[in-house]
Amino acid sequence: MKNYRIIVEKFVEGVLFSSSTITSLTVILIIVFLFREGIGLFHGSPLEKDFVIAVSKQNPIQELDAAKVKAIFNQDITNWSKVGGANDSIILFTTSDITNYYSEEELGSALEFLPKKLNDFIVSHPGAIMYVSGKSLPPGFNGHRIKIKDITIPGFVFGRQWYPTSEPIPSYGIWPMIIGTLMVTLGALLFAIPLGIATAIYMAEVADIRIRNILKPVIELLSGIPSVVFGFFGLIVIVPLIQQTFHLIVGETVLAGSIVLGIMALPTIITITEDSLRTIPQSLKEASLALGATRWQTLVRVVIPYAKSGISTAIILGIGRAIGETMAVLMVTGNASNIPHSFLVPARTIPATIAAELGEAPYGGMHFKALFALGIVLFLFTIVINFTVEFIKNSKKEIRS
Amino acid sequence: MKKIILVALIALVTPYLQAQKVGFKIKGSDTVLPLTQKLAEIYMKNNANTSIMVTGGGSGVGLSALMSGTTDIAQSSRSMKLDEKMKLNDAGKAFKETIIAYDALSVIVNPANKVSKLTREQLEGIYTGKITNWKAVGGDDQKIVVYSRETSSGTYEFFKEHVLNKKNYATSALLMPATGAIVQSVSQTKGAIGYVGLAYVEKSVKVLEVSYDKGKTYVTPTVENAKSKKYPITRPLYYYYLSTTEKTISPFVKFILSPAGQKIVLTEGYVPLS
Amino acid sequence: MTKKRLIQKIAFITFGFISLLVVGILVTILGFITIRGIGVVNWEFLTAMPKDGMTKGGIFPAIVGTGCLVMGSMIFAFPIGVLSGIYTNEYLKDSWLKRFIRMMTNNLAGIPSIVFGLFGMALFVNYLKFGDSIIAGSLTLGLLTLPVVIRTTEEALKSVEDSLRMGSYALGATKLQTIKRVVLPVAYPNIITGLILSIGRVSGETAPILFTVAAYFLPKLPSSLSDQVMALPYHLYVLATSGTNMIETRPMAYGTAFVLVAIVLIVNTTASLLRRFLQKKVKMD
Numbered sequence: 001m002k003n004y005r006i007i008v009e010k011f012v013e014g015v016l017f018s019s020s021t022i023t024s025l026t027v028i029l030i031i032v033f034l035f036r037e038g039i040g041l042f043h044g045s046p047l048e049k050d051f052v053i054a055v056s057k058q059n060p061i062q063e064l065d066a067a068k069v070k071a072i073f074n075q076d077i078t079n080w081s082k083v084g085g086a087n088d089s090i091i092l093f094t095t096s097d098i099t100n101y102y103s104e105e106e107l108g109s110a111l112e113f114l115p116k117k118l119n120d121f122i123v124s125h126p127g128a129i130m131y132v133s134g135k136s137l138p139p140g141f142n143g144h145r146i147k148i149k150d151i152t153i154p155g156f157v158f159g160r161q162w163y164p165t166s167e168p169i170p171s172y173g174i175w176p177m178i179i180g181t182l183m184v185t186l187g188a189l190l191f192a193i194p195l196g197i198a199t200a201i202y203m204a205e206v207a208d209i210r211i212r213n214i215l216k217p218v219i220e221l222l223s224g225i226p227s228v229v230f231g232f233f234g235l236i237v238i239v240p241l242i243q244q245t246f247h248l249i250v251g252e253t254v255l256a257g258s259i260v261l262g263i264m265a266l267p268t269i270i271t272i273t274e275d276s277l278r279t280i281p282q283s284l285k286e287a288s289l290a291l292g293a294t295r296w297q298t299l300v301r302v303v304i305p306y307a308k309s310g311i312s313t314a315i316i317l318g319i320g321r322a323i324g325e326t327m328a329v330l331m332v333t334g335n336a337s338n339i340p341h342s343f344l345v346p347a348r349t350i351p352a353t354i355a356a357e358l359g360e361a362p363y364g365g366m367h368f369k370a371l372f373a374l375g376i377v378l379f380l381f382t383i384v385i386n387f388t389v390e391f392i393k394n395s396k397k398e399i400r401s
Numbered sequence: 402m403k404k405i406i407l408v409a410l411i412a413l414v415t416p417y418l419q420a421q422k423v424g425f426k427i428k429g430s431d432t433v434l435p436l437t438q439k440l441a442e443i444y445m446k447n448n449a450n451t452s453i454m455v456t457g458g459g460s461g462v463g464l465s466a467l468m469s470g471t472t473d474i475a476q477s478s479r480s481m482k483l484d485e486k487m488k489l490n491d492a493g494k495a496f497k498e499t500i501i502a503y504d505a506l507s508v509i510v511n512p513a514n515k516v517s518k519l520t521r522e523q524l525e526g527i528y529t530g531k532i533t534n535w536k537a538v539g540g541d542d543q544k545i546v547v548y549s550r551e552t553s554s555g556t557y558e559f560f561k562e563h564v565l566n567k568k569n570y571a572t573s574a575l576l577m578p579a580t581g582a583i584v585q586s587v588s589q590t591k592g593a594i595g596y597v598g599l600a601y602v603e604k605s606v607k608v609l610e611v612s613y614d615k616g617k618t619y620v621t622p623t624v625e626n627a628k629s630k631k632y633p634i635t636r637p638l639y640y641y642y643l644s645t646t647e648k649t650i651s652p653f654v655k656f657i658l659s660p661a662g663q664k665i666v667l668t669e670g671y672v673p674l675s
Numbered sequence: 676m677t678k679k680r681l682i683q684k685i686a687f688i689t690f691g692f693i694s695l696l697v698v699g700i701l702v703t704i705l706g707f708i709t710i711r712g713i714g715v716v717n718w719e720f721l722t723a724m725p726k727d728g729m730t731k732g733g734i735f736p737a738i739v740g741t742g743c744l745v746m747g748s749m750i751f752a753f754p755i756g757v758l759s760g761i762y763t764n765e766y767l768k769d770s771w772l773k774r775f776i777r778m779m780t781n782n783l784a785g786i787p788s789i790v791f792g793l794f795g796m797a798l799f800v801n802y803l804k805f806g807d808s809i810i811a812g813s814l815t816l817g818l819l820t821l822p823v824v825i826r827t828t829e830e831a832l833k834s835v836e837d838s839l840r841m842g843s844y845a846l847g848a849t850k851l852q853t854i855k856r857v858v859l860p861v862a863y864p865n866i867i868t869g870l871i872l873s874i875g876r877v878s879g880e881t882a883p884i885l886f887t888v889a890a891y892f893l894p895k896l897p898s899s900l901s902d903q904v905m906a907l908p909y910h911l912y913v914l915a916t917s918g919t920n921m922i923e924t925r926p927m928a929y930g931t932a933f934v935l936v937a938i939v940l941i942v943n944t945t946a947s948l949l950r951r952f953l954q955k956k957v958k959m960d
Contacts, residue, residue, distance in 0.1 A: 206691065337572050
């Protein structure tokens with residue numbers, strides 16, 4: 001009987017232990033899967049899998065950087081001499097253009113003659129640059145592939161252009177989004193920190209119990225409103241309001257995002273600040289008051305310094321709340337992939353980009369991988385924030401003990 | 402108490418264990434979405450045992466879902482690219498293509514805008530960021546606010562290919578997650594320009610006439626002009642499905658192509674086939 | 676001295692005004708949604724399928740879908756979260772393991788919901804081949820809400836006085852018996868409240884379900900766990916940004932926003948009322 005009971009105890013403990021490992025396991029799995037899907041972006045050429053850029057055999061050019069290829073396909077460069085080749089105009093060719101040169105019958109019903117026709121084309125158009133699937137090129141193809149530099153991590157982080165579906169070479173530069181995300185977050189904090197801390201102080205130190213009993217549930221309600229409702233409200237009310245107030249040409253701006261996010265970050269900041277203000281020993285406050293300080297002086301000189309780490313935690317968690325917010329921002333900031341130079345222009349944030357584009361990015365393609373790479377960046381941001389909070393908490397413990 | 406909870410749980414779970422009804426999924430272009438949704442709604446009313454599920458995501462997503470077998474019909478606002486066809490061929494999957502309607506891509510501006518017509522070249526200049534003020538195209542001295550769809554929508558690609566001459570959009574373009582949002586923003590932003598399917602046009606925005614012959618003739622996007630191919634930015638809307646599922650799908654497709662179906666196409670603001 | 680008093684007075688009045696402003700913001704948002712939305716809501720709106728390109732009819736499938744997702748995620752997150760909370764608070768002494776588990780739980784709580792969406796899509800939809808389905812969406816939402824459940828459980832257990840546990844041990848009870856007979860009966864009002872609050876959170880999330888379950892238009896109720904469903908928050912997003920006729924869609928959007936907010940508020944209020952009721956009951960026992 002006793003043995004049986006010990007076995008039960010151990011068994012239950014085992015079950016409890018395994019449940020408690022789930023969160024750690026999830027964090028690890030999130031890291032594994034984000035990297036599994038996202039890291040492929042940096043493993044090779046920026047072209048879609050199997051695709052190549054090819055030119056005629058006579059063409060002396062062997063290597064081009066991605067920017068040049070983009071300029072060529074964007075018709076900014078139209079002559080080979082500009083990129084170090086012969087003085088010959090460039091003919092752009094992608095696979096679907098084949099029907100402009102050959103009829104459907106010539107290509108065959110299952111496209112079985114496509115490789116041969118591609119070869120015919122390059123022979124008759126030596127000035128062409130082709131963007132085609134490498135599989136469809138025949139053996140003995142009368143041209144050569146052009147080498148293109150791989151996507152690098154600095155190129156991804158500091159790149160300034162985001163054309164994820166541009167053919168033949170997409171641009172995956174997320175710098176404007178990083179700046180956009182940080183600007184929107186910064187704006188939200190400029191708005192939420194003073195309001196949040198003032199409200200928290202009012203609740204903890206000034207207001208009597210009845211007012212506090214009204215404020216507390218109000219703030220809980222505010223934190224319960226779904227983000228998509230905030231976005232909807234922002235879209236209908238705040239965006240036009242900003243446009244009229246500042247006489248802007250467009251109301252979808254960083255500021256609109258900041259206000260919405262600021263409202264959303266308020267409950268986090270208020271709750272945590274208030275909690276930390278309440279942890280102060282009554283004796284400390286009484287000592288200060290006994291020495292003749294006013295309540296205000298006590299607050300500024302004793303209470304706030306004592307609660308400093310709690311307030312910093314509140315601010316950092318507020319940043320965490322704002323930086324990852326998706327739906328509300330997607331609906332109000334306009335999503336232009338420009339680097340915002342003020343609070344009154346549109347901007348694009350990392351979470352909004354993922355939400356808007358992932359549904360439309362074919363599974364496993366480069367665009368899909370780039371969006372997971374964006375997810376990694378966002379994840380790293382939040383990990384830094386989480387560890388900062390841990391650090392503050394731990395250093396607080398050390399000081400107290 | 403425990404028994405009640407148990408019974409409640411069983412009652413809640415049992416519906417999930419029942420077998421599925423006959424049904425199929427349609428996925429893809431957001432442009433076709435409202436039309437498909439309406440067609441499906443009416444078809445299901447008349448055929449109670451069929452369930453049709455409609456989701457968006459964009460043309461490219463629909464087509465790649467067709468390849469991976471996660472949808473039965475891919476709705477698309479562009480024709481299948483050659484390399485997509487090759488992928489299907491490689492996988493040994495035969496497919497059917499049906500044009501269900503046409504769409505006239507309309508260029509819209511704020512009703513307060515003086516400009517009422519633009520040439521293709523002017524549109525290209527505006528969307529690639531070379532023209533930034535309405536003054537340059539005969540309007541007021543006001544900055545142009547460019548609205549576009551998200552990068553992987555079929556409409557974005559079609560507009561790039563047929564209006565921008567395959568050039569890239571300016572980075573300053575505001576990319577909206579859905580077409581309705583473009584209409585909404587253009588209607589409340591004075592300097593705005595956007596492009597939407599004809600079905601999305603409403604009174605709160607002004608439709609521009611477009612010229613593809615350097616300003617000789619300007620054409621308004623209407624059902625008639627699109628039907629007669631006078632309006633240049635007209636495109637077919639496609640359904641793609643695998644031959645293996647043709648049996649389940651063909652009654653629905655037949656319904657769309659029937660006069661009753663095409664009438665819905667017209668009332669929804671799209672261009673019927675004949 | 677008077678100057679000091681004056682400064683104090685000005686400062687406190689300012690703080691009072693700011694607090695009033697925060698209340699004002701909430702009242703404005705709720706008021707706006709209610710005034711525009713309440714007129715739209717009637718029996719048909721709550722129980723009918725969407726009609727005429729979502730400009731008429733109701734939002735029934737979205738309500739049912741959100742219900743399914745809430746239930747699915749809770750079936751997953753409740754037991755694991757509560758068990759995990761019991762383990763870290765009752766079994767683990769202050770060790771590196773406890774700190775590690777706490778840290779990971781906090782980390783998970785700080786991860787943005789859109790990253791959960793990415794993760795859910797990569798793991799459940801693609802890797803485990805669940806496809807876009809209720810089960811994929813529920814699991815994603817379940818993981819998202821797990822830290823909330825764990826934290827509230829831990830908080831609830833912490834508030835149980837140690838003397839109770841000591842008393843139980845002194846009477847010869849084992850750890851398991853102590854937890855079952857002494858700790859949980861005292862802590863459960865707060866645990867239940869936490870669980871209900873996390874229901875509110877789950878029903879409002881959009882980003883995690885975008886790529887794991889949400890359907891744009893599906894006027895049928897789900898018949899299996901592998902079905903997609905419409906969901907209230909995503910439906911509101913769709914109504915607010917798409918649709919061929921924005922003017923006619925608007926009232927539907929207001930109505931949906933109102934229903935969504937109402938559900939969340941009712942859930943939260945129920946939670947706090949229940950807490951009070953149960954706490955009284957525990958005290959009376």
